[in-house]
Amino acid sequence: MSTLGPVVGYRPGLVDLHPPGSASSCIPQVWERSRLEWHSRDGGDPLSILSAFLTAAGLPVNDLSQSRTVTDTVCGAAVLLAPPSCVASPAPGVPDLVAVVYGHTPPPAPPVPAARPVPAARVGLWTPSWSPAEHAAAVSAVREAIARGDVYQANVVGHASAPFAGDPRAALARVAALPGARYGGVLSGGGTADTASWWVACASPETLVEVADGRAVTRPIKGTRPATPQGRAELLASAKERAEHIMIVDLERNDLGRVARTGTVRVEELFAIRRWSRLWQAESTVSARLAAGVGLAELLGAVWPGGSVTGAPKLAAIDVVSALEPVGRGPSMGAAGWIGHGPDGRLRLDLGLTIRTVAVADGLAHVWAGGGIVWDSDPVAEVAEAAAKTAPIKAALAA
Known part of the structure; x- marks a missing residue:
């Protein structure tokens, strides 16, 4: 379903609500030209x-293997893509696919109203979709699946919701501005810019896939510790975290290999330590030259959903966690980012994995978090890790 509407990703004079991954040079002047909002119930293949x-809007995504020029009148498109799920989303009002195409010239519309006060949002008590004991039991169930040989690793994701009232823009802007948020940004829809029925804020540090001049890059993240000197030392020394991480790097190498020129897949950096908000995380960089004719649908068909939020083997891991998680992942653990002008005017694709993501719809705020489970995972520690990942988001919402 394609709709045109006045909802924008950025409103001068209000709070900074730029789309996730948008080019900094474009942010001050983007305006919405067209929009796609699609729910799985609409039918068809989302990719x-x-x-x-995007092709009809003037973005040449049908062949990403070569450098392509973007027309000057199109800035680019913000994209939000939820992961496929057989479990109902707790935020059904949020579309499963959103694409908002932005113009690159001043909008043919009346001037934006002057700045006005933004009333503070109010967040109620958080209610998890499962108890800590039930989360720990799901971790144990994955360990049993590993013992049976069903999977090597699976990523278990939990969810919590809280009553939410008031204007969400300032709260979501704080989420998007969390330290280390490479894909910090906000999208909304379902109404006007002032009466949107759904909002999604992303503060993700993780690259699902980036493409420029035919070169594709993914940066999987696996391994987490508190952002202290001791936490950093523990992460570097952990054989468990390193083994879990390398499994996902191998999976990403295989995913990229499905759409790469033969012999071009490379691990450029392995187990580098990066900081996101209050946490250290381990990140690797895997790259490849795309095979001739690989377009957006083929690329996403190979790498989405990301290996770090599914597991290995990917399809088997998805089956395992789908039977364990109490609610669907909604817009989390999918993709969000920008497809449009790069610094040189050429097409740039930069999609983040929607970890560290919050949705607001129908009077509720929703957060998701989890972690990769391997044979020697400690259920209690995994529950604590998920809580540590959502804590900065909850704090930003309530500030």
Whole structure:
């Protein structure tokens, strides 16, 4: 379903609500030209629908293996893509696919109203979709699946919701501005800029896939510790975290290999320590030259959903966690980012994995977090790790 509407990702004079991953040079002047909002109930293949919509809007995504020029009148498109799920989302009002195409010139519309006060949002008590004991039991169930040989690793994701009232823009802008948020940004829809029915804020540090001049890059993150000197030392010394991380790097190498020129897949950096908010995380960089003719649908078909939020083997891991998680992942653990002008005017694709993501819809705020489970995972520690990942988001919402 394609709709045109006045909802924008950025409103001068209000709070900074730029789209996730948008080019900094474009942010002050972007305006919405067209929009796609699609729910799985609408039917069809979301990757093909997205590719066709962006191509029709003037973004040449049908062949990413070579450098392509973007027309000057199109700035680019913000994209939000939820992971496929057989479990109902706790935020059904948020579309499963959103693409907002922005113009690159001043909008043909009346001037934006002057700045006005933004009333503070109010966040109630958080209610998890499962108890700590139930979360720990799911971790143990994954360990049993590993013992049976069903999977090597699976990523278990939990969810919590809280009553939410008031204007969400300032709160979501704080989420998007969390330290280390490479894909910090906000999207909204379902109404006007002042009466949107759904909002999604992303503060993700993780690259699902980035493409420029035919070169594709993914940066999987696996391994977490508190952002202290001791936490950093523990992460570097942990054989468990390193083994879990390398499993996902191998999976990402295989995913990229499906759409790469033969012999071009490279691990450029392995187990580098990066900081996100209050946490240290381990990140690697895997790259490849795309094979001739690989378009957006083929690329996303290979790498989405990301290996670090599914597991290995990917399809088997998805089956395991789908039977364990109490609610769907909604817009989390999918993709969000920007497809449009790069610094040189050429097409740039930069999609983050929607970890560290919050949705607001129907009077509720929703957060998701989890972690990769391997044979020697400690259920109690995994529950604590998920809580540590959502804590900065909850704090930003309530500030």
